[in-house]
Amino acid sequence: MQVTLSLDHKSKTQLINNLKAVLNNAKAEAGRALYEFAKDVIMIESAVECPRKTFTLVNSGYVKEPEHYLDRVSVECGYGGPEDKMNPKTHKMASEYMIIVHEDLYPKEVVHPVGKSKFFEDPVRRNEQLLLEHLGSRVRMAMNIKPGG
Amino acid sequence: MANLLLDLANYTITQGIGISGEVFYNDVPDSPNNLITFLEYAGRSSPISDFGLRSVQPNIRNESSEAARIKAWALYNLFHPNDIEDSIIFLTATRWTKISCRNEPFKLKEDESHRTIYVFNMGVLTHKDS
Numbered sequence: 001m002q003v004t005l006s007l008d009h010k011s012k013t014q015l016i017n018n019l020k021a022v023l024n025n026a027k028a029e030a031g032r033a034l035y036e037f038a039k040d041v042i043m044i045e046s047a048v049e050c051p052r053k054t055f056t057l058v059n060s061g062y063v064k065e066p067e068h069y070l071d072r073v074s075v076e077c078g079y080g081g082p083e084d085k086m087n088p089k090t091h092k093m094a095s096e097y098m099i100i101v102h103e104d105l106y107p108k109e110v111v112h113p114v115g116k117s118k119f120f121e122d123p124v125r126r127n128e129q130l131l132l133e134h135l136g137s138r139v140r141m142a143m144n145i146k147p148g149g
Numbered sequence: 150m151a152n153l154l155l156d157l158a159n160y161t162i163t164q165g166i167g168i169s170g171e172v173f174y175n176d177v178p179d180s181p182n183n184l185i186t187f188l189e190y191a192g193r194s195s196p197i198s199d200f201g202l203r204s205v206q207p208n209i210r211n212e213s214s215e216a217a218r219i220k221a222w223a224l225y226n227l228f229h230p231n232d233i234e235d236s237i238i239f240l241t242a243t244r245w246t247k248i249s250c251r252n253e254p255f256k257l258k259e260d261e262s263h264r265t266i267y268v269f270n271m272g273v274l275t276h277k278d279s
Contacts, residue, residue, distance in 0.1 A: 100258050103268055105188040105206055106177040108260070121270075122191045125204075 022143055027073050029142035031066030033135050034075040038063045041130070043077055045123035050079075051101055051115030056087040060094035079120065151279045153203055154187045156240040161185060166223050182264055183211045185224065194277065203273045214256070214265040221254035221267035228271060247274040 007015070043061050050058040062083040064076045080095030087094065100107075105117050154174035161167040166185070173186040186208045194201035207224055211217035229250040230236055238246050251270040259265050 103206070103257055103270075105190055106208070108177075118190045125191070125193065 025142045026139050027068060029138050030135060031068060031073040031075065033138035034073065035063060035066050037127075037131055037134055038075050038077040041127055042120075042123050045127070046120045049116055049119035049122060051113075051119065053113055054087055054089055056085045057094045057098055057101060059083070060085045060098070151244060151276075153240075153244070153246075153273065153275060153278055154189060154205070156244045157187045157205065157207075157273075158185075160238075160240040161224065161227070164227055166220070166227055177208060177210075182262070183216070185209050185220065192272075199276045200274060201277055203275065205271045205273050206268055207271070208257075209254070209267045210260070210264050212264055214259075217265040217267045218254070218256070221269065225250060225254050225269055244275065248272070249274075 043063060047058050047061060050061075052058045057079060060080045060083045062077065062079070062081050064082075066073050066075050080093070080098045084093050084095050086092070087097075090097075102117055102120060107117070152174075158167075158172045158174045161172050162169055171181055171184045173184060175186075175188065177186050177188070178184070188206045188208060190204045190206060192201060192203040207221075209217050209221040209224060211220060228238070228248045236247075238248055240246055249272045251272055254267045254269040257266045257268045
C-alpha cells in the first residue's frame with residue numbers, strides 16, 4: 001500500500017504566494033502593534049514620569065510610523081526628534097537638554113518639580129515582557145494561529 | 150551584609166581604577182572634586198528566583214575633562230572587557246555578576262564648579278542583596 005504526494009508547479013507557486021501573503025500580513029500587523037504599543041503604553045507612561053516644568057520636553061514626544069524592511073519592522077519613538085520644541089524660559093530646544101534631564105540621577109542644579117530622570121528608559125524596560133506578549137498575540141491573530149498553536 | 154553598589158565601589162578600588170576616599174556609592178558628595186560614584190535606577194527582580202537585573206550608572210567627576218574621560222573609559226573597560234561578552238565578574242568572593250554596558254561613556258555635563266561629569270549605564274545581573 002502506498003501513496004504518492006506531489007506538488008505541481010502551479011500549486012507550488014500558489015503555496016509560495018500564500019505564504020508570502022501570510023508573512024506580509026504578520027509584518028503589517030506587527031508594525032501596527034508596535035506603533036500602538038509605543039503610543040499607548042510607552043509614551044503615555046513616559047509622559048507621566050517626564051519632568052514638566054514648562055511642558056516643553058513632554059510635548060516633544062513622538063512616535064514615527066512603522067518602517068518595513070526585508071527582515072524586520074521597526075517603530076521609533078522618543079523625545080526631541082521631529083516634534084522638537086523650544087523651552088519658553090531658557091530658549092533652548094528640548095533636544096539640547098533632554099539627555100541631561102534623562103541621565104542626571106543626582107541633579108543639584110536642575111530641580112524636577114514633577115517627574116524624574118530615566119523617564120523614558122524606565123517605561124521601556126518595565127514593559128519589555130508586556131510588549132513581547134502583545135506582539136505575539138497580535139501576530140498570532142494575524143496568522144490565524146490559535147493560542148497554544 | 151551584601152550591597153551591590155558597595156561591592157562595585159570596592160572592586161573599582163581593588164582593581165586600581167579608583168582610590169580609597171574618592172570612590173562612593175548612592176551619593177554624590179561635593180568634595181572631593183575628583184571622584185567615582187555608583188548610582189542605581191530602576192531594575193527588575195525575578196519573582197521566582199534569587200536573581201535580579203539591576204541598573205547602575207557609574208558617575209565619573211573630575212576637574213579635568215580629559216581626566217574624567219580617561220577614567221570613565223578605564224571603568225567601562227573594567228566592566229566590559231574586550232571579546233568577553235558573557236564574562237562573569239566576581240566582585241567579591243561571594244558576589245558574582247554578569248555585567249552588560251548599555252552604552253559607552255559620554256560627557257553628561259559640567260557642574261557649577263566647572264567639574265566634568267562622564268557617565269555610562271550598565272545592566273548588572275546578580276543575586277539579591279541581603
